Amino acid sequence: MSQTAPINIDPATSPAGLRHRAEAHAAAFPALLAQAEHLAANVVLGDHGRRRAGMGDEFWQYRPAEQGDGLRDIDWRRSGRSDAHFVRQKEWQAAQSVMLWVDDALSMTFSGGKDRPTKGHRARVLALALCVLLNRGGERFGLANRGTPPRRGEGHLTRIATHLMAPEGAADYGTPNARILPAGSRAVFISDFLGDPTPVEHELTKSADRGVKGALLQILDPDEEAFPYDGRTVFESMSGAVQFETLKARSLRDAYLERLAERKAHLQDVARRTGWRYHCHHSSTPAVSALMWLYTALDRGA
Structure with missing residues (x-):
């Protein structure tokens, strides 16, 4: 007797199949x-x-903006001194x-x-x-x-x-x-x-x-x-x-x-x-x- 391990699952590619998968996930x-x-x-x-009290306003570092950062996360003053965008991190955010x-x-x-x-x-x-x-x-x-x-x-x-x-x-x-x-x-x-x-x-x-x-x-x-x-x-x-x-x-x-x-x-x-x-x-x-x-x-x- 033959057996297969693991079973192959082919992702749906048609519009109907995509909708079915989306509805199932929802x-x-x-x-x-x-x-x-x-x-x-x-x-x-x-x-x-x-x-930890007292850490919320303490500056941690500047870091380059990355995928997922919102516009409100950008420190525009620091970014204005460079060709890149930077995010101002506070210590409590990193820790x-x-x-x-x-x-x-x-x-x-x-x-x-x-x-x-x-x-x-x-x-x-x-x-x-x-x-x-x-x-x-x-x-x-x-x-x-x-x-x-x-x-x-x-x-x-x-x-x-x-x-x-x-x-x-x-x-x-x-x-x-x-x-x-x-x-x-x-x-x-x-x-x-x-x-x-x-x-x-x-x-x-x-x-x-x-x-x-x-x-x-x-x-x-x-x-x-x-x-x-x-x-x-x-x-x-x-x-x-x-x-x-x-x-x-x-x-x-x-x-x-x-x-x-x-x-x-x-x-x-x-x-x-x-x-x-x-x-x-x-x-x-x-x-x-x-x-x-x-x-x-x-x-x-x-």
């Missing part, structure tokens, strides 16, 4: 926000996120800002069973739940891969949820972008990290050079950990761009598990060297454990 928006609120309710806030990158590549749409969520859904719920907690703590949060600058408030939380529900990207694997992370801020990267690890290492190194610390949360499906495949199997990337067929899938298991262990060890080592923290979460386990880890990791890295 319908899921309230459920995502409700799940995030419910998940956040299971976490008791500690000292993390307390405001209390958390930027999230949530992988929206096609690999995150995989689930090995109907009884568990896709990796992407779990990532979105965790990211939004973390934003709920940060908002309650009076902290600013933004979405790096959607160019959403760090702010706070219920309206901003709704905007984040809307961005998280946008259709997936077209690439098999995602790549984080650290260029829009405010210097001295904190960051969270949520992905399966199964693509080329070089861009991830590059972004973490650049972040560390700018005083940015944060957390890497790797989300994997249990099937990606156990490799439960045997006999004739067709392995295919979610976009269908890469395909490999074998008659003896079980013979690949040891080599696969070794490569996966090496990938985890590499991510953990890169995180340690750059002052970040790393954790692997399985989509079959309760989401609250990963949320607690994220919240604690940011607290320790603050």
Whole structure:
């Protein structure tokens, strides 16, 4: 008996298909926000996120304007002395800002069973739940891969949820972008990290050079950990761009598990060297454990 792992999902390209996907995402928006609120309710806030009096008016630095900055963020006096635009950052904005990158590549749409969520859904719920907690703590949060600058408030939380529900990207694997992370801020990267690890290492190194610390949360499906495949199997990337067929899938298991262990060890080592923290979460386990880890990791890295 043949089997395929994972199942290829072709993105809709026709106008009717695009509309159907848009309506499906819109319908899921309230459920995502409700799940995030419910998940956040299971976490008791500690000292993390307390405001520090006297820091709000203290100048931090000028930085070049980047994608996602609004016109009101531009310091026109400083920008007038240069050909570029600059943003005036205050200390509390850098020290209390958390930027999230949530992988929206096609690999995150995989689930090995109907009884568990896709990796992407779990990532979105965790990211939004973390934003709920940060908002309650009076902290600013933004979405790096959607160019959403760090702010706070219920309206901003709704905007984040809307961005998280946008259709997936077209690439098999995602790549984080650290260029829009405010210097001295904190960051969270949520992905399966199964693509080329070089861009991830590059972004973490650049972040560390700018005083940015944060957390890497790797989300994997249990099937990606156990490799439960045997006999004739067709392995295919979610976009269908890469395909490999074998008659003896079980013979690949040891080599696969070794490569996966090496990938985890590499991510953990890169995180340690750059002052970040790393954790692997399985989509079959309760989401609250990963949320607690994220919240604690940011607290320790603050």
